Amino acid sequence: MASATATKKMREEATCSICLELMTEPVSIHCGHSFCRRCIEGILENAQGTSSLREPQCPLCRAPFQRASVRSNKQLENLIQTLKEIDLERLCEEHGERLHLFCEVDRQLICWRCERSPQHRGHRTALVEDVYPGYKEKLQEIVTKLRAAQDRCVILKLDKKNERTQWEKNIELRRQVIQSEFRNLHNFLDDEERDYLRRLEKEKEQLLRRLQEDEASLVKQSSELESLILELEKKCQESAQNLLQGVKDSLKRHSDVELKIPEVLSLDPQTVCNVSELYCDVRKMLQRYQVSVTLDPDTAHHELILSEERRRVTRGSPQEKHFRFSGFYALACVLGCEGFTSRRHYFEVDVGAARSGWELGVCGKNVQKIWEIIRGPQSGFWYIRLCQENGYMALTSPPTSLTLKEPPLLVGVLLDYEAGLVFFYNMTTGSLIFTFPRASFSGTLRPYFQVNHCSSLFLPPPLQ
Template sequence: MASAASVTSLAEEVNCPICQGTLREPVTIDCGHNFCRSCLTRYCEIPGPHLEESPTCPLCKEPFRPGSFRPNWQLANVVENIGRLQLVSMLGSEEDDICQEHGEKIYFFCEDDEMQLCVLCREAGEHRAHTLRFLEDAAAPYREQIQKCLQCLRKEREEIQEIQSREKKRIQVLLTQVSTKRQQVISEFAHLSRFLKEQQSILLAQLESLDGDILKQQDEFDFLVAGEICRFSALIEELEKKNERPAGELLTDIRSTLIRCETRKCRKPEAVSPELGQKIRDFPQQALPLQREMKMFLEKLRFELDYEPVYISLDPQTSHPKLLLSEDHRRAQFSYKWQNSPDSPQRFDRATCVLAQDGFTGGKHTWVVSVDLAHGGSCTIGVMSEDMSRKGELRLRPEEGVWALRLAWGFVSALGSFPMRLALREQPQQVRVSLDYEVGWVTFANAVTCEPIYTFTASFTRRVFPFFGLWGRRSSFSLSY
């Protein structure tokens, strides 16, 4: 059956160009265009200059003879069929309920053959042994299934939309961070460029000064050497002349002459004084400020441009009784001896853990944990959601609100849905933990070698706290930033 859209399209093709309605008694004129007979007759009767000559076609303006109308019976049949199709289209819902074979209204549904039946179909032998139900009764369970499917699909669509919204926000946060980093890098390199130019000027000025000192001492050396050469030349010339004289003249004052030669003091000046030599040797020390500045610059590029170092102290109200906290709450040590700590909802009662005093609801933060497991044991490091229960055994995994690493003697594991042992080049003694709340990253790295260890991706909605767990004789950890 033709669709309503196709029927409408066909109907537009058989409209009269004069009245814009469906053609009635269509006739064709000499140029081949079709019009309603009555519309074309009235057109020819309208007074005007065209009556003096042959009338022209309303569409193409070709002249035609008024008596040359030719009935177009084929087009009339097409118009009639299109009208019938329009009627069927309007009454289609009613015809859909009519059995195509018997012309009777459909009342039943055969569940075995999944067919819609009329009364005559039901009485047919092939359906007598089948399960037959009224249409509405048969449709009811399917409607329920459809509703369940719709609920599931809508729920999944909402979840996807939530993911889409969350990821769009994450992308915007990342774009903002990249833009901020770009400006920071430009600013830091501009500062470094100014500093390098200043240091270059200072070092070149010092080298210029050393050049001047060397040239000055060279002049002094040349003057002294020239004097000594002159003195020795005079003595040599005197002795040469003495040696050429006869014996009598040679012996005259010979002893005085020899004493003067033997008691001469030869001054051996140095071209560069020890003090100037020491200045030249110490010149590399002048580059120490440059070295310190470059180190600071690299540190900024590595961390300070990315995360803000934070001061963390441990919360004694959350600490398990087997953990000994230092007075400044920056260090914890495991002890088999229980401390006298009153129980409270905030305190861990079975897992030997402790939280930081302050949590985060946004921003980018980093801190360093130094771990000492020389006597065995293990240490857990990460972040924990504030709404996670601290009583009983803890399930340390992201689904429960914990994103953490476990460091044990000889291996490191990421505590995901299933713990995963990580392959690292060396066992980290200091671990840098970095939290990006908006993006949802918890990143761990070796604080000494800067080797990446592991990164969790999460979607934070509650406050999160730096989280620490400790077990094993004399195992300990301390905090820095």
């Protein structure tokens, strides 16, 4: 206990009465009291800054002192260093003894007197120097583990940052796609509006012409009737001999006059557009442009079998037939007989029997003459694909992966030649699958099909 008391007394001696901390660079003044150098310097500066002629005074005894009396106190500085070392060494707060033992049960530092106290009696203890390496190693292992976790955390933070960036990028791309699709839909509906208005205007002109012709006929008949009425009224005012003279001819000629009444025309316009039905019933809207597509045997790959009506293509064993320069060699493809150079054209493809994969769309007229080709819009191909490896894809450059909520059994293809657009629809759900970016078409475009092994595609004829 004496050690703790002595330490406490030394600490009191080494504490600056101005800042109440262990002195830093201790100095003594004329009266013998000691303080931190910075604290005494502060008193001297304050005294110099006042207009009073009084000398600065000691904070403890109020004895005057001068700057020249300030001297470094080395002995006190050494004492302070010793106190700092004692603080680093740590003493038992209860007994004031050096903590040189470690209780393995309670895992805490104790002194020799603590070891004999009831609290730690019978516990396994060891010297601090003996257990220090083992616990240091354990802590270093934890530090290594925590550092690895921290490194992992940094990587994960970077990953999340990249994911956030990618997510924002994906959202922006999806926003552009949605905006593009709606622009295309707006353009489509604008064209539909113009078409309906043209038809309404044509109907208007036709009925106006009929009405004007009927009106002109009535004007002419009215004038003729007016002349007859005046003629007969004049005759009625003549004498009996004159009235009866030629009355037989007059009766015969005028009694048969009848008014030609124009046909009653319906004033209800026949041009009707149900906008909600046009917008919601995709299939009904598209079928207005549906064309009958048949397969061209002259362009078929030698492994493709065409049905007699040329609406079904199946891939099987190579067929014994003469190769044509115009046919596909490396690709199991076939083109439609029909070519498109203007306006809108729509056709449907039943893909329900092509589970192993297919390709369909439109392409340029002469692309099959090339042996090997990177197919895409840049080479005259606009098509989508189903393959077992990558699922549904649009063959843009680079390819675009397609996520469909429901696999299509019937795919609709709409070509808008003037707009430079190709649309693909899932007619099973009536939803849009994909729209190729706007292109500038030139020349003839033809339907394009490819089937994988043991698969077939069917082109249903348009509904009447």
